[in-house]
Amino acid sequence: MPTRFFDHGSAIPAPQDASVNVARDLPLVESNKLRRVLLRSELLKKAKILEGFAYATPERNRLIGTPGHEATIAYIESIIKSYPSYYTMYKQPFEMPLGTGANLTNNDVEMEAFAVGIAPAGDVTGQLVYVPNLGCETKDFAAVTKGSIILVGRGVCKSAIKDALGSTAGAVGMLVYNNVEGNLDGYSLQKITTSEGAYVPAGGISKADGEALVARVQAGETIVAHISTTTKVTTTYNVVAETIGGDHDNVIFMSGHSDSVAAGPGVNDNGSGTISLLEVAIQLTAFSVNNAVRFAWWSAEEEGLLGAEYYVTEAPQTELDKIRLMLDFDMMASPNYAYQVYDGDGSAFGESGPAGSGEAEHEFERYFVQDAGLNFTTIEFDGRSDYGPFLAAGVATGGIACGAEGIKTVEEAAMFGGQAGVAYDVCYHSACDNASNVNVGAWIQMTKAIAHMTATFARSFDLLPPKSEQVKAKRMAYAKKMSDKATGALWGV
Template identity: 85%
Template sequence: MQSWPSILVKMKFLQSIGLAATAAALVSAVPTAQDASAKIARDLPLVESNKLRRVLLRSELLKKAAHLEGLAYATPNRNRLIGTPGHQATIDWIKSIIGGFSDYYTIYEQKFTLSLGVSANLTNNAVPMEVFAVGLAPAGDVTGPLVYVPNLGCTTADFAKVTPGSIVLVGRGNCKSGIKDALASTAGAVGMLVYNNVEGSLEGYGLQLIATKEGSYVPAGGISMAEGKALQARVEAGETVVAHLSTTTEDTDTYNVIAETIAGDHDNVIFMSGHSDSVAAGPGINDNGSGTISLLEVATQLTKFSVKNAVRFAWWAAEEEGLLGADYYVSQASQSELDKIRLMLDFDMMASPNYAYQVYDGDGSAYGESGPPGSAEAEHEFERYFAQEAGLNFTTIEFDGRSDYGPFLAAGVATGGIACGAEGIKTVEEAAMFGGKAGVAYDVCYHSACDNASNVNVGAWIQMTKAIAHMTATFARSFDLLPPKTVQAKAKRMAMAKAMSDKATGKLDW
């Protein structure tokens, strides 16, 4: 993939193995693992959906939610943001649970180092303003006249009025801020101020892209929507506003945690994942402690069964900064290793209080954006499960790459997933289908301090966890529901990946 500036990102494996080796190579290299695989197949019953779902308990979900909240609240900032003790404690906790099954899983970590914002100072015409350093942008001390960039700064044309030596002012939204920053740099700007598109600060915000083809990065600061719009009005009125921005950054190590069944066919993998980090505002128990915990519970209970196809679980780091953990994983995997992933399913926000059961539109029938072959079949099986197995209503949501399945989607891997809803507003029709309140967000605590252990709908959460278990069991037994692995199928997947590659970097900024 891209060649990344060493000033921004320095990445390496914690272990001396490359990801291209994968758990399959690890297994084949260790005779004791072969023995363990044979023992699992001999001693344990083959996994079945109904039996795996039956052993999942609400009490375990709630107990783990309280513990995860405690990990966040034990730290000064009361969150699980990348680079903080709260997130490191989360990683250690995941490892402590999954590490108890070392006779069932091959477990490893993928270490990478990110440059995160530490501090920032900003003045306009010598008047101080609140500002936060934007992660992945370089540190710096720059001064220049503010130039407002229209249309949210997602295309080169938006920067036509930028003058060399200026600092651009641009709104958040429509595309990742890394694109805005790179376009500003290419246009000659020395810095960027991005203002929020909702109430609240941009503490902990990042450029969301490690690097872009649009250019290199300049120092960046994040300000509130109110401050940004006030500056915009002054600049558009013809006032000369000179900004002085200084930022500092710090490299921090973080980890993806990955576990793969010792047993099963490692040339045919079902991949289940979710992200382990929160935003700066709070402990992130729904987003995405819920997905983290659901996966832990399914992985734990799966150890009571044998599998025919290998099952891989991943807990990604740095999703909130722009899917960085998943993106790095994909960038380090060879094409032959990606080809072994028959289906990648991602789970983000499984317990929204004003929930809807949402299935990603893998066949494109609702929103027009379909995934590689296998994505439609994943959608259909989720829908069949909700309607026939669980007797529940469901709705379809856009397949927009907004969570960690995005990099896999862009690489031509069949993907899918479910969610309970984020900041979107519940419709009257959805309230009739799922209960709850129409005209209110699915999660009113989305990216807020109140996203704690009380911000979960445990009834929805256990149903979503059972849906995860169903898909795990179904594809651990057989991939008969998916298109066969053929040269033609691969060619179709890669053609779709090529068509999507330019679009992948421009997905919605969150």
């Protein structure tokens, strides 16, 4: 199936006049009116629905390629399709190899391992060679010999880079060990292809097992590893919807990811963002818009932002140029929350986004303080979630979050309540991330912030730099700067 975009003049038929007139007869959207119709009860009801999708399956998760995630996609689709006079919708398919099983022995001793998605299936044997410095540069592989299996830590760059560089150096397989506690079930190389080389079979192991193997190799022990992995190719989908009304050459783009990790239902990560966007999309249908509003629910974020990456890769530059601002929402309901705003202007962490990113940050901050009477804190604009590929492409981006595995500080506890010294979400990427793992008070506030930004930019882009050749040139220069850097070291691990 070919990729489609919202070109109302070609790829997707123009809306019928009757549909346009329906939207025109509605009152123009206003932030306070959109916010006030959002209900906690609807958020919680939908949280139970997503939890039910997970718990109705043997996997008890919403990982891509599972019935739980397929049910999630169908649910989103069914809601958007119930507003045929307001939204145009399509599903964007893409294929992804998923790991289905792995067996690992080291000197004939069995160890727990998981197949790494995107890496090919295979059955390989070789001497373990430790790769220092996390294996993000060619020089790190100087000790790799032909027929060996590399042992490398997760982090800094995507595992695809490590695997491909190892393959180019002569390795026949890779063991990647976690950089946090827990296994690597459901992990992937995080890039479909890479210019560094072809991929070899890969297994993922725990941090403790990896560090123990590193110590043995560095002590001079010869370890012969045997990795046997199986995979399956699945087709998964981004769900993209756009208002029929509004200027389609000037788009406000609101997004979040629909999938979970293998460990659990993923109700906070990122059922919460999925549901917040659905609620805003539903309530927006009572209003007209000046600028088109596009919603996207990305697939395979947990495998390396792959759905968003695929969308950006497939989109022609003319399509990306229509996006005045892309905002992403991942983890809106963390139990030990903080209201976090991405540092779009670079004033806190030094890495600013393309023109418009700073203005998005400032409007989030203004909203929290002046409209909602809430504190906020600023977090690094590091491309960790689905805004990353858009950021790298020179699109103005921004977003908010409630916090993941990071630890809440004493200062943040004073600002937001909760417990200092405890993770924002103690159930991050684990089985207990279910419908009980949400702070509904924080969730409704974050959903209202999403509604505010939707309404504000659906009315006008006056807060952003004017759409001009100069601004476009700045965006393109930003994208070139990103491509000239070590891309893997920037976006996700």
